[in-house]
Structure formats: C-alpha cells, structure tokens
Amino acid sequence: MPQHKDMLRQAALDARKAFVRTVDDAHRTLLEQKLAQHLTSLCAHASVVAGYHPLGSEISPLLAMEEARAVGRIVAFPAFADPAKPFRFLAGDPLEPGPFGIMQPKRRAPVVEPDLIFVPLVAIDGRGTRLGRGKGHYDRALVRLRKTGAKLIGVGWAMQMLPTEIPRDPWDVPLHGFASPDGVEYFG
Incomplete structure (x- = not known):
C-alpha cells in the first residue's frame, strides 16, 4: 500500500467499500453480532461507554451499545456544537443529524466523560x-x-488491520486496541 497518508487513506477506504460490497445483509448482521460479543465483554469494567453511529461502509457498534445500556452503562456519542472545535460526548441516542452527516444526540443531552470509547477508523x-x-x-x-x-x-x-505501519504524526493519538468480528487485539 502507498505510504503517503492521503493515498493510504483512499486505498483503505476503497478496500473497505469493496469488502462491504461482497457481504450480503445476513452475513453483515452476523459479523456485527460477533463484533458486539467482543465489545460487550469490554463494557464490563466501564461506566460510560462511547461509540459512534456508523457511516457508509463502517461496521456498526450499535448492538454493543444497546447491550451496554441494558446492563446499566451510560452510553454516549460524539456531538459537535461547533464543527471547528473538538466534539464532546453526549449521553443518549444519536437522534439528530450534526455536521458532516454524523448522527448525534440532541444538543441538550448531558455531556459525559467516557471511560471506554469505541473509535471508528479507516485503517x-x-x-x-x-x-x-x-x-x-x-x-x-x-x-x-x-x-x-x-x-x-x-x-x-x-481487513482494516494493516500488515504495514501507518505513518504517525505527532498529533495522532494511538489506540489501546482494535476490535473486529474476529476478536480484540491489544497494542503494546
């Protein structure tokens, strides 16, 4: 894969879209259920679980979010008050569209500090x-x-886990792990 980040991003997005086109609805549901099983086990030690509302070819964490709520966890989603500023996590369901086509909780929902965050990614x-x-x-x-x-x-x-290193810029925040339908992998 190309090493330049923009080219790498586009190649990874294209690969994800191509992969999702090969997955029928029933198989996608099965894969997202397997993902939810792995994510749900992570929620056992959290009090506030943040996730995201999927866009396009992103895998959905929503089943795990529902299960987290069912066992008493507060669930939260990113919400923008101003697209030029960092988003905050608001408790509640993503019910209204925000900037960039992202569904987010209503603006009057309480701001929360999650201790577990499911982060979407391209790769x-x-x-x-x-x-x-x-x-x-x-x-x-x-x-x-x-x-x-x-x-x-x-x-x-x-397939979003790359075998090669992604160039890391000083502002890139490394993640603690990666969850997919195949399981959870922790880093360093």
Missing part, C-alpha cells in the same frame, strides 16, 4: 496508529481522554 496498524478520515476530529477529542485513563478501542472489519 489501523499493529502499533495502534489509527488512520481516520483526515480531519483530526477524533485526535483532538481523544488526546485529553486518553490522558485521563479512557480506554480507546478502534472498531472495524478485520
């Missing part, structure tokens, strides 16, 4: 370097939460 490497959409929204929001001890788990299809 990830074996060091926990995440390749996102390239705007830095997650890196800006996660830098402080990682310092306070939040566990950051990338979520994706198994």
Whole structure:
C-alpha cells in the first residue's frame, strides 16, 4: 500500500467499500453480532461507554451499545456544537443529524466523560496508529481522554488491520486496541 497518508487513506477506504460490497445483509448482521460479543465483554469494567453511529461502509457498534445500556452503562456519542472545535460526548441516542452527516444526540443531552470509547477508523496498524478520515476530529477529542485513563478501542472489519505501519504524526493519538468480528487485539 502507498505510504503517503492521503493515498493510504483512499486505498483503505476503497478496500473497505469493496469488502462491504461482497457481504450480503445476513452475513453483515452476523459479523456485527460477533463484533458486539467482543465489545460487550469490554463494557464490563466501564461506566460510560462511547461509540459512534456508523457511516457508509463502517461496521456498526450499535448492538454493543444497546447491550451496554441494558446492563446499566451510560452510553454516549460524539456531538459537535461547533464543527471547528473538538466534539464532546453526549449521553443518549444519536437522534439528530450534526455536521458532516454524523448522527448525534440532541444538543441538550448531558455531556459525559467516557471511560471506554469505541473509535471508528479507516485503517489501523499493529502499533495502534489509527488512520481516520483526515480531519483530526477524533485526535483532538481523544488526546485529553486518553490522558485521563479512557480506554480507546478502534472498531472495524478485520481487513482494516494493516500488515504495514501507518505513518504517525505527532498529533495522532494511538489506540489501546482494535476490535473486529474476529476478536480484540491489544497494542503494546
């Protein structure tokens, strides 16, 4: 794969879309159920679990979010008050559209500090370097939460784990692990 991040991002997005086109609805549901089993086990030690509402070819963590809520965890999703500033995590379901087409909780929902965050990604490497959409929204929001001890788990299809290293910039926030339907892998 190309080493330049923009080219790598585009190649990884194209590969993810191509993979998802090969998966019928029934198989996708089965894979997302397997993912939920792995994510649910991570929720046992968390009080506030943050996730995301999937876009396009992203795998969905929503089944695990529902299970976390069912066992008493607070669930939260990213929400932008101002697209130029880092998003915050708000408790509640993603019911209204926000910037960039992302579904988010209503603006009056309470701000929470998650201790477990399921992070969407385009690709990830074996060091926990995440390749996102390239705007830095997650890196800006996660830098402080990682310092306070939040566990950051990338979520994706198994094929999104790259065998090569992703170039890491100083502002990139490494993740603690990667969860896919195949299981959970922790880094360093």
